[in-house]
Amino acid sequence: MTFAVALxxxxxxxxxxxxxxxxxxxxxxxISPQEIKVLRARYGLDRPVGEQLGxxxxxxxxxxxxxxxxxxxxxxxxxxxxxxxxxxxxxSVLLLNFTLGLWLGVRQAVRHGRRxxxxxxxxxxxxxxxxSFWLGLVLAWLVGVEWRLLPAAGMQxxxxxxxxxxxxxxxxxxxxxxxPTATMSIVSIAATMRYQRAAMLExxxxxxxxxxxxxxxxxxxxxxxxxxxxxxxxVITLFGLWLPILVSGSVFVEAVFAWPGLGSLAANAVGSxxxxxxxxxxxxVAALVVVAGFLTDVAYALLDPRVRLG
Amino acid sequence: MTPWTPRIAIAAVxxxxxxxTVGAQANRGRGTSIVIVTGGQATLPIPTLMEGAEASxxxxxxxxxxxxxxxxxxxxxxxxxxxxxxPALARSWTRRDSVTLAFDxxxxxxxxxxxxxxxxDVVFTITRAKNPTVAPRLSELLRQxxxxxxxxxxxxVFRFVQPYAEQLYDxxxxxxxxxxxxxxxxxxxEMRRSAYVTRPIGSGxxxxxxxxxxxxxxxxxxxxxxxxxxxxxxxxxxxxxDASARLNLLLSGQADAMDIIPPPPENLRRVAADSTLRLxxxxxxxxxxxxxxxxxxxxxxxxxxVLADIRVRRAITLGLDRRQLVQAVFGTQAVVPYGPVSQMxxxxxxxxxxxxxxxxxxxxxxxxxGWGDSDGDGTLDREGRPLRLLLSLPxxxxxxxxxxxxxxxxxxxxxxxxxxxxxEFPIWQERRTAGDFDVDFSSVSQDASPSGLTxxxxxxxxxxxxxYCDRTVDSLMTEAIVGRxxxxxxWIDAVRQIEEGAPAAFIxxxxxxxxxxxxxxxxxxxxxxxxxxLRKWSVSQDQESHRGK
Numbered sequence: 001m002t003f004a005v006a007l008x009x010x011x012x013x014x015x016x017x018x019x020x021x022x023x024x025x026x027x028x029x030x031i032s033p034q035e036i037k038v039l040r041a042r043y044g045l046d047r048p049v050g051e052q053l054g055x056x057x058x059x060x061x062x063x064x065x066x067x068x069x070x071x072x073x074x075x076x077x078x079x080x081x082x083x084x085x086x087x088x089x090x091x092s093v094l095l096l097n098f099t100l101g102l103w104l105g106v107r108q109a110v111r112h113g114r115r116x117x118x119x120x121x122x123x124x125x126x127x128x129x130x131x132s133f134w135l136g137l138v139l140a141w142l143v144g145v146e147w148r149l150l151p152a153a154g155m156q157x158x159x160x161x162x163x164x165x166x167x168x169x170x171x172x173x174x175x176x177x178x179x180p181t182a183t184m185s186i187v188s189i190a191a192t193m194r195y196q197r198a199a200m201l202e203x204x205x206x207x208x209x210x211x212x213x214x215x216x217x218x219x220x221x222x223x224x225x226x227x228x229x230x231x232x233x234x235v236i237t238l239f240g241l242w243l244p245i246l247v248s249g250s251v252f253v254e255a256v257f258a259w260p261g262l263g264s265l266a267a268n269a270v271g272s273x274x275x276x277x278x279x280x281x282x283x284x285v286a287a288l289v290v291v292a293g294f295l296t297d298v299a300y301a302l303l304d305p306r307v308r309l310g
Numbered sequence: 311m312t313p314w315t316p317r318i319a320i321a322a323v324x325x326x327x328x329x330x331t332v333g334a335q336a337n338r339g340r341g342t343s344i345v346i347v348t349g350g351q352a353t354l355p356i357p358t359l360m361e362g363a364e365a366s367x368x369x370x371x372x373x374x375x376x377x378x379x380x381x382x383x384x385x386x387x388x389x390x391x392x393x394x395x396x397p398a399l400a401r402s403w404t405r406r407d408s409v410t411l412a413f414d415x416x417x418x419x420x421x422x423x424x425x426x427x428x429x430x431d432v433v434f435t436i437t438r439a440k441n442p443t444v445a446p447r448l449s450e451l452l453r454q455x456x457x458x459x460x461x462x463x464x465x466x467v468f469r470f471v472q473p474y475a476e477q478l479y480d481x482x483x484x485x486x487x488x489x490x491x492x493x494x495x496x497x498x499x500e501m502r503r504s505a506y507v508t509r510p511i512g513s514g515x516x517x518x519x520x521x522x523x524x525x526x527x528x529x530x531x532x533x534x535x536x537x538x539x540x541x542x543x544x545x546x547x548x549x550x551x552d553a554s555a556r557l558n559l560l561l562s563g564q565a566d567a568m569d570i571i572p573p574p575p576e577n578l579r580r581v582a583a584d585s586t587l588r589l590x591x592x593x594x595x596x597x598x599x600x601x602x603x604x605x606x607x608x609x610x611x612x613x614x615x616v617l618a619d620i621r622v623r624r625a626i627t628l629g630l631d632r633r634q635l636v637q638a639v640f641g642t643q644a645v646v647p648y649g650p651v652s653q654m655x656x657x658x659x660x661x662x663x664x665x666x667x668x669x670x671x672x673x674x675x676x677x678x679x680g681w682g683d684s685d686g687d688g689t690l691d692r693e694g695r696p697l698r699l700l701l702s703l704p705x706x707x708x709x710x711x712x713x714x715x716x717x718x719x720x721x722x723x724x725x726x727x728x729x730x731x732x733x734e735f736p737i738w739q740e741r742r743t744a745g746d747f748d749v750d751f752s753s754v755s756q757d758a759s760p761s762g763l764t765x766x767x768x769x770x771x772x773x774x775x776x777x778y779c780d781r782t783v784d785s786l787m788t789e790a791i792v793g794r795x796x797x798x799x800x801w802i803d804a805v806r807q808i809e810e811g812a813p814a815a816f817i818x819x820x821x822x823x824x825x826x827x828x829x830x831x832x833x834x835x836x837x838x839x840x841x842x843x844l845r846k847w848s849v850s851q852d853q854e855s856h857r858g859k
Contacts, residue, residue: 019736022362023743032772035446039362071353072364072502081523137554145562152558158526158546159343258550258559260524268551271706272363273736 006286007060007279011053014275021045021069021273043069043276056279065283066276070268075280078265083284085155086261088173089253090246092181093188098239101189105196106231110223112201120193127190133252136183140256143179151176153258180257184250188242195238199231206230232303240296244288342849343544344830345526346841347556347565351549352527356510357486358438358445359502365447367840372547374842375529376512377486380413380432381478383838388656389483389759390475390797398537399427399487399513400466408473409456411481415464418536421489422517429460434490436468444498451484474792476759483758487513515540515845525549531845541848542830545841553577560587566827569840570594573709575641578823587825591643593653593837594822598710598753599814600701600717602626605777607746614777616699617748621675623812626749629672629724630717632664636818639712647819649805650754650763654837657760657801664816665809672724683725690725698727703751704738710751713817745775752814758838760801761791767808778813 022036022045040046043066044055059066065075104124108117144152151157155176160169203209204227212222250263266281268274301307350368354360357377360369381395381403388394392405400413419427436458442449454477456469468481489511496504510518515537516529526548531540548565550556553572559565561584571577571589581587602623606612616622632646645653648661681690681697690697701717703710711732718728728749733741742750754773756762764787765771769779786804790797809816824840826833829850834843 018740019734020740021736023736023739032446032450034442034450035361038443038446042362070363072359072362073353078523085524140555140558145558148562151564152562153550153555154548154559154564155525156522157564158345158522158528158548255552256555258525258552258555260549264551265524271735 002290003283003286007057007283008053010279010282010286011056012049014273014278015049015052017273019273021275039069043067045275056276060283065280068269068274068277070272070274070277075276078277079262079280079284082260082262082265085259086247086250086263088177089180089184089250089259089261090243092177093184093246094239094242096181096185097188097192097242098235100185101192102196102228102235104189105193105235106200106223106228108193108197109200109204109231110219112204121197124190124193127186128194130187132183132187133256135186136180136253136256139179139183150178152179153256155258155260176257180250180253180259183253183257184246192235192238195234196231199234200227203227203231229303233300236296236299236303239299240292243292243295244285247285247288341544342542343546344542344567344844344847345546345548345565346567346569347548347550347559348569348840349549349551349553349556351524352521352547354502354507355527356501356507357488358435358448358498359507361445361447368547368549370839371841372527372529373486373512374514374839375516375545375844376510376514376518377488378419378513378515379486380415380482382842383479383483383758383836385836386656387654387758387836387838389479389761392478395478395482398482400482403478406467409470409477411468411470411477412461413466413468413481415466416536417464419513420534420536421491421513422511422532423489423492425489425491426463427487427489427513428463429466430463431487431490432466433458433460434494435485435487438488438498439485441498444501448485452480454480472792473794475797476761476791479759489513516545519544535845538845540845542844545844557581560825566830568825569822571823571825573639573641573643573712575643578641578643581823581825586827586829588828588833590824590826590833590835591821592824592835592840594820595652595654595756595758595837596753596820597647597650597652597756597816598713598751598818598820599650599816600626601747601750601752601776601814602812603745603747603749603776604813605745607748610745610777614748616697619679620812621679622681623815625672625675625679625724626721626726627812627815628665628668628675629726630720630815630817631667632815632817633667635713635716635720638716639709640818640820643823644818644820647816649809649816650767650814651760651805651819652756653819653821654758655756655760656758657798657805660798661802661805669724676724676726681725688722688725689727696727697725698729699748700731701728701749701751702731702733702738702741702747704735705732706735707751707753709818710753714751742775745777750776760797761787763787763804764791767804767813776813778811780807780811780813783807783811 022039044052056066063076067073068075068078071078104120108120111117140152143149155173157172160172209222209227212226247262250261251267253259254261254264262281269277269281348368348371350366352368352372354364355369355372355376357373360373378398380398380400382398384394384396386394399415399419401416403411403413405411415427415429421427436455439445439448440452454471454474456471459467461467470477492506492511493501515532515535517532519528519530521527526546529545531543533539550559556568557577560568561580571581582589602617603614604618606614636644636646646664648664651658651661676690680692683690685691701714703714714730718730721728741747765773767778768774768784768787783804786800786807790800790804793800824835831848831850833847836842
């Protein structure tokens with residue numbers, strides 16, 4: 001149902017927005033009315049909107065999202081090509097976010113008020129305040145151009161030997177992954193740390209933690225088994241919110257590092273009014289929202305016996 | 311968290327360091343390769359299919375490596391006449407009469423699968439290109455070709471609708487032949503979904519190797535290429551849509567060449583400071599201008615209340631210090647054009663110098679049309695209405711955004727209030743096409759042929775959105791295209807007439823700066839197609855042996 005409503009809204013809102021997708025094509029050179037007419041027919045834009053929606057839904061049921069106006073290729077193929085890069089980048093950011101971010105957040109809460117907490121608070125606030133596009137530009141310039149420690153852009157070295165082994169190929173992708181991941185993670189880890197710290201501080205004040213300590217349990221056990229488990233809920237909510245954003249929200253980072261992901265593809269589709277591609281990308285994000293919601297519910301149920309799925 | 315956590319973390323970091331080092335070692339150097347970074351990736355670099363969005367620079371760049379035309383434009387880029395072209399697939403051509411041209415194909419020419427290139431391939435391609443449902447843009451460009459016939463396998467004859475100066479240009483430039491033996495069994499409408507487009511076979515100096523979507527296209531030299539084996543063995547056309555990413559790839563050594571270093575001039579200085587790179591200036595096909603709407607945007611049947619008067623349009627042009635505008639935004643990388651003539655168009659030679667700014671004359675012209683500053687607020691007014699104009703431009707163009715601010719300031723000094731309206735590109739384009747603007751900051755990329763000027767400056771031109779119409783200009787342009795006199799002089803007369811009518815203030819005609827690593831020799835770049843001469847480049851012997859395979 002959520003999906004159907006999102007689909008209908010997207011379809012009509014896109015067409016209600018001013019700007020014709022075919023006028024975009026005359027960006028550099030004049031385009032004749034005859035050419036516009038042929039292209040309009042090719043992409044089905046000469047049909048009534050209701051008919052276009054019918055054709056889109058029919059195609060969707062067959063797994064065909066149409067042909068991109070900007071790229072001239074099937075939308076499903078374009079999304080399939082770009083999704084792995086996005087998943088890799090987004091997955092790496094999530095992994096760092098929910099390992100390092102959580103660990104640091106808990107560490108801060110446990111050392112509340114001490115020098116380490118204050119230092120990490122300053123660091124996290126600094127990270128959170130940093131715009132990712134600016135950070136990306138600085139890292140690319142400093143690490144990639146000035147120091148030449150890591151690739152400044154791209155996802156793989158096109159000059160890699162044809163007979164290079166899998167380890168070399170993985171290594172090559174990892175080298176390219178470091179800067180965009182760092183750019184996105186510095187901001188997102190800071191947010192996760194803040195959430196985790198606040199939630200953990202809340203939990204550590206509760207009576208059952210005092211009871212656990214009075215039973216003689218070690219501080220590590222109290223913190224991680226009894227405290228952390230209950231301090232995870234706000235962070236799981238955050239995870240549910242992050243998942244779709246990581247697909248659609250990495251536009252700047254993808255652009256700065258020429259990362260061949262979905263974010264820049266979708267952003268360009270907005271600018272060019274590429275309806276089929278925009279619909280495809282939006283549906284993917286809508287699907288991720290649904291998946292993220294489901295995963296969040298499952299995680300709640302796993303952590304809290306009072307929550308049941310169904 | 312266990313005591314093992316820090317150890318696991320350290321182990322993970324070390325493992326990553328080892329793997330990334332292995333990854334870095336796998337590239338043993340560039341050898342005879344070149345990595346070119348560009349803004350757009352080739353999605354469909356196939357002649358006859360590059361229509362609509364596929365008529366992109368990314369596609370054209372790759373198509374020019376894969377496919378050879380019958381003949382190429384010469385170094386002067388002269389499109390009129392039969393003598394300034396360079397043989398390619400056709401080794402020679404002869405004129406039979408004023409409407410018939412015969413081309414003799416080079417018998418050594420081969421498709422990448424080894425099949426000879428024949429006249430049948432040319433006939434097949436032109437027939438497809440003239441089909442308006444397959445190729446609406448091409449069919450329009452080739453409308454003057456009446457027929458194409460094969461006379462045996464090695465000769466192809468073009469017949470034209472009428473005598474005109476650019477017959478050879480039309481026959482050779484717009485579309486390169488396709489292999490009919492691979493494509494004639496595929497219907498024109500199915501071609502873009504066929505296996506051929508994923509692994510095209512052409513007749514050019516380079517053959518298709520692979521496409522890594524969103525990242526790069528790889529081509530390899532054809533060792534048996536009949537015009538000489540290319541010395542650069544491997545070409546990578548790497549994509550980065552963002553200009554700063556392209557620049558970083560170049561400056562970090564990940565790319566050897568880059569087309570069009572974007573403004574601001576600081577970018578040029580950064581490239582120039584790198585001793586491994588050489589900057590090459592190339593005349594561009596772009597021209598930017600303030601287009602004055604001569605029809606009322608609210609009612610196209612009426613003349614524009616302010617800009618229909620030529621004196622106001624001329625006053626605006628004279629009130630602008632266009633050289634200063636160009637200098638501020640482009641540095642030395644652009645000039646003020648005379649009329650709508652980019653630096654690439656051959657008719658620019660012999661054109662007069664653009665008019666210098668003349669603020670007092672601008673004020674006099676405005677006063678003569680009744681505009682005066684009655685309330686002393688600095689803005690001219692007439693019958694109680696201030697002289698205020700809306701300047702529309704797309705928010706995607708940094709150059710035009712910067713210039714618009716300078717234009718606003720310069721015109722404020724002569725009492726004209728400019729309100730800048732930045733619009734999202736599709737919206738700007740839609741309004742422009744509908745004639746919904748006062749002044750439009752336009753920028754066009756021109757064909758090599760001046761006949762493309764009719765699109766914007768002829769009364770019935772498809773891109774004439776401002777209601778400009780001068781019958782003298784129309785007849786001069788028609789005379790230049792189909793007349794028997796010297797087309798160059800007639801074109802300059804037409805451009806002079808356009809300048810005098812002041813339908814626009816022509817602001818900038820840039821020179822594009824390309825950057826190429828110094829290890830490449832015999833480097834030339836054609837304004838018509840960035841990398842078309844790549845097959846003639848070579849690699850410095852020293853560096854080749856030092857660096858690679």
